[in-house]
Amino acid sequence: MDCRGSFCPGPITELFKAYRSAQLGDVIELWATDPAAKADIAAWAQKSGNELQNVSEEQGYVRILVKVTKKRS
């Protein structure tokens, strides 16, 4: 998901849309330029019981991988 240029709550709501249609075990890849995205997505993952798999700094944006380890009914 390319959320570059989108600010809070954009990246989180986009991530959540992908999460809703994802299956257990899927990995969601999100690109963001919002400086708050890293911490916000980490907080979301912790709160929702999903796994923040990897965060890497790319050129001018951050690449975040979230593994779906828990689905809410």
Place this chain on the structure above:
Amino acid sequence: MAQMSQMRTEEKGEQTSRLLIILSKGTMDMVYPALMIATTGATMGKEVHMFFTFWGLDAVNKKKVNSMKVAAVGNPGMPMPNILGMIPGMTAMATRMMEGKMAKAKVPSIPEMFRMAKDLGVKLHACSTTMEVMGTPKDDLIREVDDVVGAATMLSLGEGGQIIFI
């Protein structure tokens, strides 16, 4: 120790906590934060309620939701001497500027944010007293509004959760 924090993390993930946002203001700079917190809370698994009272009711008024404004007077954050805010057209200008900046940050419009909130399961409650005082019939409310309630219902919805007053 590590085990304990692990346990706490798991607990946090399990519990469904509540969030009640009481919106009493009807300007763009008040409505946006309320909706941002509400939608984010919903994605984090919180049970989210929004209560619209006084000017906050304008945010769910069909006739006003599409034209939320930023106040140019009495707003010390404006980048100009406050008295200039009284010049006709200043509020419209400040509003256009803010809308432009919001669009640039890809923040959805207020009506879109309401649709999103609704889709995420946020519950919207209108204040009955405000409707009477302001003369707003139920038909004037946007269809996303769940019900018309009073303070007792509102407080019981927020019981045991976080309450934010805007």
